[in-house]
Amino acid sequence: MFWDPLFDSISELTGAGADQCKLIAALIVSFPLASIYVVIPANRPNVAHWFSVITTGFFLWPLLGLGKGMLQLLAISMATYTIVASVRGPKMPWIAFFFVMGCMTITHVLRALGHVSVDRVEISGPQMVLVMKLSTFAWNVHDGRRKIDDLDESQKATRLTKLPNPLAFLGYCFFFPSVLVGPSFEYATYEKLVDKTIYHVAPPPGAPASTDKRKRRTPKGRRRVAYLHLSLGLVFLAFYAVMGERGSYERIVGPEWPTWSHLTHFGFVQFCGLCARTKYYAVWSLSEGACILTGIGFNGYGPHTGRTRWNRVRNIDIAGIEGAESFKQLFDSWNCRTNVWLRDCVYKRLVKPGKKPGATQSMATFITSAFWHGLAPGYYLAFVTAGMVQYVGRQLRRLVRPYFLPADDPAAAAKLPKWHSQPLAKKTYDIVGWFLVQVNLNYLVAPFLLLEFKPSIKAWHRMHWYTHVLIAVFLISMRAGLRKWLRSGLKPRREKKVTTQPIPELKLSPPTPDEARQPKGDVDGPDHDVEWVKYDLNTHALEEGEALDIDGGLMDEVLTNLETRPGTPHAKKNE
Template identity: 55%
Template sequence: MFWDPLFVRGSELLGAPPDQLKLIFSLLISYPLGSLYVRLPPSKPYIAHLFSIIVSTFVVVFLLEMKTGMLHLLFSIAGTYIIAATVQGKNMPWIVFVFVMGHLLYNHIDRYIIGTSASAIEITGSQMVLAMKLTTFAWNVHDGKQKSEDLDASQLETRLTKLPDPLAFLGYCLFFPSILPGPSFDYATYDSLVHHTIYRVPPPGSSAEQAKAAKKRLPYGRKRVAYLHLTIGLIFLGIYASYGAKFAYARILTSDWYKWSIVQKLGFVQLAGFLARTKYYAVWSLSEGACILTGIGFNGYDPKTGRTLWNRVRNINIISIETAPSFKVLFDSWNCRTNVWLRDVVYKRLTKKGKKPGTKQSMATFVTSAFWHGVDPGYYLAFVLGGVLTSLGRQFRRFVRPYFLPTPETAPPTIAKRAYDLIGRIVVQLTLNYTACAFILLGLKDCLVAWNRMWWYTHVLVLLTMAFFHFGGRRSLRKGLERRGKLPIPSSEKSKIKKSPPPTPRFKISPPSPSITQDGNGLPPQPEDERDPSDLRWVKHALDNPPYQDSGEGMGNGFNSPDGGWVDDLVEGMETPNLEKMNPLSGKRD
């Protein structure tokens, strides 16, 4: 196209491939387009549908020149719609799942065989986001045909009792700010956006007239939160462009590695891991900001402060990732919308009502996540190692962390507890940056060579920790907790309390009830003034976790670990048979 020389020139100046510059350009133009999109009349939703279809077609077909790729997207979209419209019965969502995931896997295999670079912009990235949308849509249609009492709260809110027309469905699938990097979301959210019903959540403490007036205007804070994410995205983009190549994992495979000291090597691995993440931070932040400008990021109001929330489609929490005290917190904060998708379309759907999820559900979740990412060996090496680390971290939380908790637990954290948390954060980063090497290099030989040059330090740490738990460490820790009265509830007892997976937390924040919001004088507190230019608390508030990231342990046994939790059985089973049969709460011993 006539603009190609411009991107080639930009590539020469910035050192980035032209297709990556085109990707960034497509995200940047989504900002002015998002400001226009939010002003489209809700009485004519077809205009919003056409708007997204035209913009996405321009980006995919003309800007990125993925004409064949667009046909792949349309094939998955048309196939899903036809199946949802014609197939009756409970197997319809699974037919869509096999069709969509099979098509995605085919393209992953094709990309792997022809040797397409992992950094190249090609259609499987968009297809991965689309796969989440299509499989979620199929279950939403299925839920619309079920009895209300058979559905949980989130399923009731996202169910579709009527199949949308083809134009609306295509507009949903090709929603322009998320066509390339995501995030994904359900059709009900999209429909509420184009009809502007997404804004009909009254501010907490407002009168009936104030609530009515609020529904007729866009909530405050949309632009500044969107441009905050734009700024964050550009900062990380600049960091990656400046230092990404200098501190790439690939340098571990070169002769330069042997010129460095041990400290330099270890420091390089940490910098390489952080800089590899900055690419994702940049793209996902830019995408989220554009989504917020369209209005789809609106998530109601904070029940404590009354401030607007714009984290409905939050896909990443950078601060939580870089300061994570455990792998659970880390994976809860990374690619959040994919975690929600795996939970909603695989994990929960394979769990029969009234039954406890187990290995079958965990393994199916793991396999889906693995094939969704691709077929490169590095993904599987990283997922399995990450799963083992998550499971071991869970053992530390159950049997080591209680030793450092203050007594009573309402007391402020002690120096020992702060030291424990600091060590945990350091260990998480050290092991994360080692594990992420496989996720970036992908090739089996490259991964093994790189880990070997890193002295296999995380694998050694894992083996030593597993040996500690196996050869009496766990038993000693448990006895110590018994004496202190801090022994956690064992899995066997938890299963009696929690029989089935809880409903997925929804994103809408309802106003708190008067009994909760009343202050000491019995009056509802006044919401914080968001319009005060000197009040910068909104920055922290805008980056806080959305509700679905603060839902405790999540769905069952280690759901949020990259392995789906199946290695928990391995780690849990490393105790001697006699100790495994002991019920610490009853005091009986074999």
């Protein structure tokens, strides 16, 4: 096309591929297009649907040169729509799920056989987003055919009692701000956006009244938050353009590595991890910002300040990742919408009524996540190791963290050293936890980026296997008696806590709220506009339940059996 020389020049200037430059251009162009999309009247839904379909067609076909891929996505979408419309009964969503996952696997196989570079922009990325949307759509329609008493709260909110027309369905599938890199969301959310009912949420009682007397089409704050994400995306993009090649994991397996000192090795691994994350921060911030500008990010009001929240389709919490003091916080903050998809479309769907999830659900979730990402061995090495570190982190939180919390006895608590009104021991624990999370994260993601088996193993070997060594030392120590010793130290604390609690009196009237426990200050948003950046960067992404473990909890069961003796009371207690 006539713009190819322009992108070739940008590619030479930045060092990125021309197709990557086109991808970024599409994400940036989505912002002015989103400003047009948001003013489409609610009584013209077909205009909104066609707007997304045509825009996405332009992005994929003339701009990115993925015309065949566009037709492939269109065929998969309409085939899934036919399955949902024609098949009745509980097998329908599973048929649709295996169909879209099978198509996704074929794409990954063809990519592997063609030795397509991971840096090349091709149709597998948009197809991964579409797989989440299509399988979620099938389950939403299935929930609409079930008795409402059999559904949980999230299923009740997203169920579809009526099948949308094909054009509306395609508008959902090819929603232009999210089609390239996500995020995914339910059809009910898209429908509310198109008919503008997504904004029909009353501010909480007692919230400050808005001073803006103009009649607003959308709640206040949409542009501010959207362009904050645009600014962040561009900053991270600039950082990656300058430092990405210098901080590549490829250099760990390169010839220059042996000439560096051990301290340089350790520091460079941390630098590589930061550089790799900025690439994802950039594209996801841009995509989310464009989504917010369309209005789909609106998520009601903060219950205390009445401030608008725009995190409905949040896919990443940058502050939560960089400041994570535990692996749970880290993984809950990364690729949030994929976690929601795995939880709602795989993990929960395999649990029989009245039963608890177990090995079957964990294994199925892990396999789905791995196959969805691709067939490269590096994905599996990274996921298994991530499951291990998540298990270790959970055990540390359960058995070690209580030792660093203030004592229940007020006299003992008064003797603890203070640091900004927080016990120094707890602050030290948090700082050490943050350090361990970051250094182990930067280690385990190496295979995720190198992909191939030999380079991944070589990189870990040159890093001296430090995360795997820490995991092995932890498991051996726990089995050798450390777990028993830690539990014995916690038992007196728990008994003391139980005995010191007053016996509650039977009251028929609601208890008087304890003012000391009431939230104060910046709970769900700032009281002053100067704090809006902090607020918009720290609102939590997941509003309904916790995010799923990165491996579906699979390694929890494996490592528990390795660490403890199955069948003993101790092992049962650990479960």
